[in-house]
Amino acid sequence: MNVDTMRNIDHYAGVPLACAGTIIKKTADFFIPPKKIKPKNVLLIELSEMGSAIIVDPAMRKLKANIEGELFFVIFSKNKVSLQLLETVKEENIYSIDESSIMNLAKSSLDFLKWCREKEIDSVIDLELFSRFTALLTASSGAVNRVGFHSFHNEGLYRGDFLTHKVSYNPHQHIAKNFIALVDALLSEEQELPFLKRVIPDSEIQIAKAVIADEEQDAIRAVISDMYEGFDKEKNPVILVNSNASDLLPQRRWDRENYGEVIKKILAYNENAIVLLTGAPAEKDGAQLLADYVDDKRCINFAGAVKFLQLPALYSVCAFMLTNDSGPAHFASITEMHTFVIFGPETPALYGSLGPTTPIYAGMSCSPCVSASNHRKTPCSDNQCIKIITPEWVFDTLKFKLDELTK
Numbered sequence: 001m002n003v004d005t006m007r008n009i010d011h012y013a014g015v016p017l018a019c020a021g022t023i024i025k026k027t028a029d030f031f032i033p034p035k036k037i038k039p040k041n042v043l044l045i046e047l048s049e050m051g052s053a054i055i056v057d058p059a060m061r062k063l064k065a066n067i068e069g070e071l072f073f074v075i076f077s078k079n080k081v082s083l084q085l086l087e088t089v090k091e092e093n094i095y096s097i098d099e100s101s102i103m104n105l106a107k108s109s110l111d112f113l114k115w116c117r118e119k120e121i122d123s124v125i126d127l128e129l130f131s132r133f134t135a136l137l138t139a140s141s142g143a144v145n146r147v148g149f150h151s152f153h154n155e156g157l158y159r160g161d162f163l164t165h166k167v168s169y170n171p172h173q174h175i176a177k178n179f180i181a182l183v184d185a186l187l188s189e190e191q192e193l194p195f196l197k198r199v200i201p202d203s204e205i206q207i208a209k210a211v212i213a214d215e216e217q218d219a220i221r222a223v224i225s226d227m228y229e230g231f232d233k234e235k236n237p238v239i240l241v242n243s244n245a246s247d248l249l250p251q252r253r254w255d256r257e258n259y260g261e262v263i264k265k266i267l268a269y270n271e272n273a274i275v276l277l278t279g280a281p282a283e284k285d286g287a288q289l290l291a292d293y294v295d296d297k298r299c300i301n302f303a304g305a306v307k308f309l310q311l312p313a314l315y316s317v318c319a320f321m322l323t324n325d326s327g328p329a330h331f332a333s334i335t336e337m338h339t340f341v342i343f344g345p346e347t348p349a350l351y352g353s354l355g356p357t358t359p360i361y362a363g364m365s366c367s368p369c370v371s372a373s374n375h376r377k378t379p380c381s382d383n384q385c386i387k388i389i390t391p392e393w394v395f396d397t398l399k400f401k402l403d404e405l406t407k
Contacts, residue, residue: 014132018160039123040069045134046127050082051330058205059179060088116141129372130157147186156373168194176205207354210334216313237405242278242323251345251383260293261391279303320401329353340398344386345369
């Protein structure tokens with residue numbers, strides 16, 4: 001299903017179901033008040049964003065250190081692999097929901113209810129920003145403790161009233177800190193309204209780094225050697241360019257020709273540099289158009305050349321990456337590779353990479369135009385926030401990393 005179809009289902013089916021579910025839940029709690037229990041087997045729900053599976057990792061590690069049971073996760077099937085990069089959650093503790101069709105979505109959602117009870121889930125943290133679908137999953141999970149973002153007196157997305165721990169979403173702090181607030185609310189022995197009444201320091205959102213073996217790096221270099229004759233790891237610095245952005249927010253895309261002009265400048269500035277155009281196998285044709293535009297043997301279509309779980313090894317042998325505001329910026333954060341990320345309708349203040357990074361952001365008066373309150377759907381059809389960013393601007397920003405390669 002495409003993104004708009006899922007948004008429509010979430011609205012037209014989600015609102016009445018959330019309303020009916022709230023009445024049922026409140027009635028049941030009135031006659032049989034729920035007992036307070038200490039969280040043991042905790043489930044986190046984050047369906048739609050692969051990058052968020054990385055951003056939430058500091059919160060998950062804090063949670064694992066403070067519970068005696070197991071950590072579980074539910075995510076859309078297509079995004080499940082992102083959880084395997086850091087392996088914070090055991091493979092057998094991940095439940096994937098099949099979103100490929102309405103029938104598959106319904107079936108896997110019903111099976112989820114049985115799975116929760118088999119795993120004895122007692123606590124759920126809904127990481128989504130005001131999705132009715134995840135609110136319904138949270139309510140029907142059977143968990144006693146239910147934590148999530150609540151709108152309180154704000155106008156916005158109605159998602160029922162199922163939460164035992166209501167956290168105020170803060171649109172002025174990084175989403176990783178909002179995730180920490182959800183964990184703190186669950187672990188708190190005192191009830192607050194709203195959660196969370198403390199300052200979350202930057203030290204709490206430090207990202208864990210992947211452990212990469214020399215053999216994994218050698219395998220990546222072998223692939224590069226196969227695609228670029230005479231590759232020398234000491235002589236040829238490797239630079240990554242990810243020109244793709246997901247369909248969730250197409251306004252994030254910077255024009256292909258702009259990327260092409262930056263790549264030409266990079267190759268002219270460093271005669272030994274190699275640029276790899278990264279992407280999924282399905283993005284190979286688009287990457288080839290960019291390679292054809294650059295028309296240089298040192299610009300290589302690398303889309304689909306390595307498996308997803310090999311990305312940390314790829315990032316670990318590269319000098320830096322230029323990318324749209326999308327998943328790769330967050331996947332790279334688990335390595336020491338520097339990223340340059342182009343932002344437009346979203347802001348780095350909320351969704352910046354937790355690794356070494358430099359955001360490229362115009363900060364126009366209409367930006368960011370997507371938020372939790374509009375379901376991350378903007379009416380904009382003329383993304384000047386991206387168009388105003390020139391190849392010269394981007395090259396001048398990343399030039400210091402090129403200079404470091406010659407020192």
